[in-house]
Amino acid sequence: MGELGFTRRSVWVMFINAYDHCVPSLLQIEDLPDNPDDQFLSGLMQICGNFASDDPSDCRVAMLVSRPGSAAVTPSDLGWARGLRDAARSAGVSCEGSHLANDDGVRPLTPDDIGLAEPA
Secondary structure: OOOOOOOOOEEEEEEEEOOOOEEEEEEEEOOOOOOOOHHHHHHHHHHHHHHOOOOHHHEEEEEEEEOOOOOOOOHHHHHHHHHHHHHHHHHOOOEEEEEEEOOOOEEEEOHHHHOOOOOO
16 A cells, blocks of 8 residues: 555455464455445455465454545445445454545544444
8 A cells, every 4th residue: 555545446455364463465456336246245255265264263354445535434435344344244254344544544444333333
């Protein structure tokens, strides 16, 4: 990744090993639509699952959605965060959560933001 300032929507996936170290590869998928589709999400999680296939409990992913524009979180941003989280759960991929990067900064998209808070 470079400096802030994006020209199109992308999803970035970082893999984290059992020692909490980032794997030195960063997966970037560019030119994404405003809203995710199930086929894309399923395929992405298949890639993530294949990467972690030796021992899925030893690998987690962290995801970032980047897009041009301001810091205001949009319904599209929330749709991507929900879609990524739901797809990861369905595929059994351990996910650290999603973040949003835009022209103004980077912020986490928390379970409260996306309406997926864990029950107490």
